[in-house]
Amino acid sequence: MRMYDVILKKRQGIELSDKEIQWLIRGYVEGNIPDYQMSAFLMAVMFKGMTTKELGTFTMAMAHSGDMVNLSAIKGIKVDKHSTGGVGDKTTLVIASLVAACGGVVAKMSGRGLGHTGGTIDKMESIPGLKTELSEEAFRNQVNNIGVAVIGQSSNIAPADKKIYALRDVTATVDSIPLIASSIMSKKLASGADAILLDVKVGSGAFMKSLDEAHTLAQTMVDIGRENKRIVKAVITDMDRPLGYAIGNALEIAEVIQTLRGHGPRDLTDECLVMAAYLLVMSEKGDYDTCYAKVQSALQNGDGLAKLRELIISQGGDGRVVDNISLLGQSQFTYDIKTSSAGYITHMDTEACGIASVMLGAGRTVKDGPIDMTAGIVMHKKTGDSIAEGDVIATLYADDESLFEGAAHAYIQALTIGLEKPVSRDTILAIVE
Numbered sequence: 001m002r003m004y005d006v007i008l009k010k011r012q013g014i015e016l017s018d019k020e021i022q023w024l025i026r027g028y029v030e031g032n033i034p035d036y037q038m039s040a041f042l043m044a045v046m047f048k049g050m051t052t053k054e055l056g057t058f059t060m061a062m063a064h065s066g067d068m069v070n071l072s073a074i075k076g077i078k079v080d081k082h083s084t085g086g087v088g089d090k091t092t093l094v095i096a097s098l099v100a101a102c103g104g105v106v107a108k109m110s111g112r113g114l115g116h117t118g119g120t121i122d123k124m125e126s127i128p129g130l131k132t133e134l135s136e137e138a139f140r141n142q143v144n145n146i147g148v149a150v151i152g153q154s155s156n157i158a159p160a161d162k163k164i165y166a167l168r169d170v171t172a173t174v175d176s177i178p179l180i181a182s183s184i185m186s187k188k189l190a191s192g193a194d195a196i197l198l199d200v201k202v203g204s205g206a207f208m209k210s211l212d213e214a215h216t217l218a219q220t221m222v223d224i225g226r227e228n229k230r231i232v233k234a235v236i237t238d239m240d241r242p243l244g245y246a247i248g249n250a251l252e253i254a255e256v257i258q259t260l261r262g263h264g265p266r267d268l269t270d271e272c273l274v275m276a277a278y279l280l281v282m283s284e285k286g287d288y289d290t291c292y293a294k295v296q297s298a299l300q301n302g303d304g305l306a307k308l309r310e311l312i313i314s315q316g317g318d319g320r321v322v323d324n325i326s327l328l329g330q331s332q333f334t335y336d337i338k339t340s341s342a343g344y345i346t347h348m349d350t351e352a353c354g355i356a357s358v359m360l361g362a363g364r365t366v367k368d369g370p371i372d373m374t375a376g377i378v379m380h381k382k383t384g385d386s387i388a389e390g391d392v393i394a395t396l397y398a399d400d401e402s403l404f405e406g407a408a409h410a411y412i413q414a415l416t417i418g419l420e421k422p423v424s425r426d427t428i429l430a431i432v433e
């Protein structure tokens with residue numbers, strides 16, 4: 001086979017065979033296909049797209065380029081969820097705790113923060129003592145014992161994606177729906193779950209800015225799952241404003257705990273209940289209404305919170321944080337942002353809110369850089385809320401007071417204030433099955 005012919009075929013819009021695709025991925029990972037030829041191929045995909053069959057094979061070939069986690073020693077239907085990334089998105093721990101409390105089996109691998117978006121693994125590490133690296137055996141045992149484990153992804157999951165993603169980043173080939181979908185799904189397929197619920201975020205804080213794009217991405221990922229005999233559903237959710245009120249690692253864990261105590265923000269609670277109910281349906285625990293009622297009662301009767309405590313303790317963390325949020329620690333300094341105008345918050349540039357939080361130290365500015373676990377933002381007003389002159393609209397947290405001025409400026413710039421109350425937008429925008 002010649003790479004030249006594969007590129008030409010894709011450029012002409014002719015469907016590639018399974019053999020060609022598998023050869024292409026193997027050749028690239030092994031270093032036989034140079035970056036410039038892979039770049040030309042990726043650019044051809046940008047313009048010609050991929051058929052569902054091609055995408056299924058392409059994704060599986062990327063998944064098989066590294067470890068394929070075998071979860072067969074874990075009893076039951078193993079479910080996983082994946083968010084395409086957002087600001088204040090702390091749903092994983094709430095959902096995983098509720099699903100496990102209702103008898104579901106959650107074997108989950110999560111990532112770290114990326115750019116303006118936070119990552120579950122960083123958030124979990126703000127819990128004193130908690131480990132996010134477990135051996136495969138310890139991971140399996142924990143899921144068998146308590147129904148849930150959440151760990152970081154091993155470095156050898158889908159190395160082909162890692163290499164291709166780095167190339168896309170510098171060849172203007174990131175924003176292609178087939179390439180995004182296959183990148184995300186290759187890692188999910190390699191992680192071994194039987195059923196996957198995708199949370200496709202849309203809005204100013206998300207990768208997908210329009211509902212149409214989000215739909216196409218969701219449908220593409222669901223199709224890839226079906227091609228590879230996995231149960232995949234997608235929920236399209238709003239990311240045109242941050243989710244909940246907290247942005248930043250320990251601050252978000254505190255909000256997770258409040259939510260499992262039944263006192264969480266409405267948007268976050270609604271989204272978690274719906275997603276947890278779908279995961280239970282995928283776990284064959286009943287129809288949607290039955291499953292929704294189950295997760296709702298696990299939230300109300302404290303079973304979800306008890307499951308979070310078990311999860312924390314099993315992973316070596318201090319389970320007392322669930323009863324005493326102050327054990328998460330607090331930043332040395334706080335700074336209240338007051339508004340100088342009155343009216344309504346009509347829009348939030350959510351990506352910019354995430355960046356303001358990164359500026360306080362809550363996210364990384366360089367690869368593998370340090371993060372300040374207690375830094376971040378607690379919002380008091382969000383899109384749709386009325387504000388009066390002098391109201392405190394957000395409180396910033398940091399260990400370095402000099403960071404407040406820049407972050408406060410960035411946060412204020414992210415808000416649009418108007419005189420008319422904006423039309424409210426649902427948190428769950430669509431379900432793609």
Ligand code: URA
Nearest residue numbers: 174179180181183184
């Ligand atoms: N997340 C991924 O893992 N891959 C992409 O291409 C985009 C977002």
